[in-house]
Amino acid sequence: MDNWTEKRELVRIAKMYYVNGLTQAEIAKKIGVSRPVISKMLQRAKDTGVVEIYIRDETVSMVELEQELEAALKMDEVIVVPAQGSTNEEIIKQQVAKAAAQYLPKWIRNKRRIGISWGTTLYHLVNEYPFERHHKMKVYPLVGGIGRHRIEIHSNQLAYEFSKKLGGTCEFLYAPAIADSIELKKQLVDSPDIRSIQEEARRVELAIVGIGNPYESTMAEMGYLKEEDIRQLRDGEAVGDISSRFFDKTGEPIDNNLNNRVIGIELADLKHIPTVVGVVSGTKKLAAVWAGLQGNYFDKLIIDEYLAERLLEKAKGVSISERG
Template sequence: MLSWEERRQLVKIANLYYTEGWTQQQIAKKVGVSRPVISKMLQKAKDAGIVEVYIKDESVHTVELEKRLEEKFHLHDTVVVPSTGFTPDMVRRAVGQAAAHYLSRHLKPDVERLGISWGTTLSEVVKEYPFERREKVNIVPLVGGMGTKSVEIHANQLAYELAKKMNGTCSYLYAPAIVETEELTERLVQMQDIAQVLEEGKNVEVALIGIGNPHKGSTMKDIGYLHESDIQSLKKAGAIGDIGSRFYDQEGTPIEHELNKRIIGLRLRDLKKVPYVIGIAEGTYKAESIEAALKGGYIHTLVIDEQTALALLT
């Protein structure tokens, strides 16, 4: 039990430090003790409940969500972007900005091979990425993509744009994402130029991936890669999400479906071997797809919006 005199002294020191902004050294000189003694007294003030530290900032809520997501899904890192009151476009842009900033800050200088998938969210990441000098890096598209529809979100285009931003180089996967038949897929993946880029994709050190929901808000459906019959068939097979146009079930296991055999791009089992995978997604309609991807163990760091983070934690 603290005496009145002792308590008064702790209040006085805590007030000088937390309210007046004095340094521990300045307080030590005034009181006539050493700096370590002041440090111990400030700790004592906290232990006695005299001082309670509150962090007052809107980020506190999202930081708490990040911690909970990391614990629940065993993630290396998480970024939760505030999104209350935002329109879907604003959310996508905010998540893209956060992911671009995160990648720029955390991408090690010695990384030479970076893979990128495709989609509208990844397109925002590339748009928001700053111009840098990373001459050593080569950007590799992780899935095919040809045609004239929505070219700006295809992996080849994103690889090219990101390479320009980083002042690096890029590879091109000259093949469609989805091929008409399994036989044609087999023939294409054996072509030297395509086989070489697919091999590069298996050996990237870092991968940037988006997460899709084939049943709601599907970009693959919007641009004509998937038809209603495909979606019904995928539903029957238990597909809950896709990464790089590869479909998986609610446990994150690749589904047995002929569409998965007609994709030209990185297989999910090879994605699991990539040392560092950053998953970037937004929209509560993707919550189940994201959760399944996390269960499947494909992602090390997740960049996500606040509302979707809350949906993952309820």
């Protein structure tokens, strides 16, 4: 390009559009021309090399990984979040939660009833979620959520905070995630309020859940899992949990005292919810996520690249035709 004046004008417009974030209409008004003129000038900037658009390599590789996983796992949608070279589990978890907060708005649009489980990943997701205005939307906790420890990650608290971000309302499930005894659970779930909330939670249109590794679990840190519970889980060959419901490597619920004391929707209920989004990070949860896939509990997954790579390796080495 020989015309210095033209080049200067193209650079000026390109900076306003690509760097400052102005719309073409805003630039047109600022300069005093029509919007189509700005559109043509932006195209000219690309044609002459004033503007060069690059696709970041890791983004391309993530898209390829997503597509491979969707095909191998027969998933509706898989979002793979770049770790950007980090090996810090907490940083990766926050990146996955942030990505989930960016994708969820388009998935929950036009929904009226949203369900949310509990845990640190979902806590970060809710914190990152943008403020919206969905006045007719209601959020339901999928599992009991009262206790004295780490209340900020309990399902009731997350449902409340999430409803504020959405501009909607929420319900509360006034019960612990795991009752002290089966007798106490029966008394609680027989109460009209708790029964009603659980029935409504089973009818949500979209559910957001985390996936846990029972042997490196927030539940143990919070005192929900005692040594006897861990022993029962090992005896039952549990590999993971969703909403405090434990399952084995085939995705089948563990039939033991612990699972029978959980107050919340059951794993089978997830299969009747139109869209279930699993949000998880860390290769320590590989077995749990794989088993959850065998159980057909997820429609969409948001995971980090390390976990995605391990899942793809497993998918290529193990037949999952039983997933249908």
